[in-house]
Amino acid sequence: MSPDPWTWIAAFLTLMIFSFLYKDNPFYKFAEHLFVGVANGYYIALYWHNSLKPNLFEQLAAGNFLYIIPLLLGLMYFARFIPKVSWLVRIPIGFMIGWGAGISIPAYFQAFVLKQLEGTIVIPQNFTSPLSGVWAVISLIGVVCTLIYFYFSKEHKGLLKPTARLGIFFIMIGFGASFGYTVMARVSLLIGRIQFLLGPWLGLIK
Template sequence: MTFFGHFEIWLSAFLVLSLFSFLYKDNPFYKMAEHIFAGLSAGYYVGLIWQAVIIQQLVNPMFDQGHWWLVFPGILGALMFARFFSKWSWISRISLAFVIGNTAGVFLISQLHGFVLPQVVSTMISLNPAQGFAATLSALVIVIGVISTLIYFYFSKEHTGILGGTAKVGIWFIMISFGAHFGYTVMGRISLLIGQVQFLLFDWGGSIKQIF
């Protein structure tokens, strides 16, 4: 490994350890690393938007291919910055409305067509015992679980009587699902730690071993 290769790994390791030092207590190394991280991330956006949007989607098509009409989204984008001038900030609403309205239009269809319909359709399953015990049990679990969960989250009527009883069943289902969620969340968080420990032990450790 070259000197520069070692330097890269040691720099990363120093920053990683600076951040981990917060686990013991807050300290200047942590604060410095945290602020550098925020700055670099913001700077990353600038480079990305400059290359991927301003150059590739605006400047090149307008000047090289004569797509002059792209000046309009360019102006709409620039109007976003009117937010920083209190007198003119309302102008930025036009650009925002253009993006939000578009997303709402896509969502209005996709939420119903892409989520509600397929999920409802796959809940309409056969409960016929002739299909065998295991299949019937699975189907029952799905049907009862979906209905009771929906009722638990239905707040327009007081949860009493049949509604209350079904909501009670719903909460038992929800607890099992949230328990599974918690188990998975623990797994995810531990995995992220494993990734950083692998870096410190094998990459940084390897570099230490080579140097000393």
């Protein structure tokens, strides 16, 4: 067993979290609240040293008074706690939504629309090998069928009906792959904790 006290603390906190598998209890709540508190403290310090201090206060100290504008926008968020001027919080929220939309929409369109169209187009370069050619055709069929499934301007009759049904299969395959990836990631975290308990803490495995 490990003689390191920090390893013991980490092991007990891990077991406290695992105790929720039995039922909700004070040990789990203590570990949960401790995790939330430590995480908040860590990220506050991280944002201060990596964002606020170098990008705002040091800039103001250097005489770049244009940074007063983001400072005021940030302070307006605290107006939410003052009922008489709580409406001021709408200004930074509106600014952030507008700025975020302006930044994210072109990037999203480029990454998820144009790239998707580019990957869907069947060109001779996609048929450098039989397998790549098959996948190119499958991708094309999947995209077309999925788009037809979400085409509600016309009732799904005739050719549209089987095409839309095939689109459902592609959608379910996508959801299944996404869910499987999520489960795999969570299981890998569980395996990591079990390896920690049996390895560095108890020394049963190496």
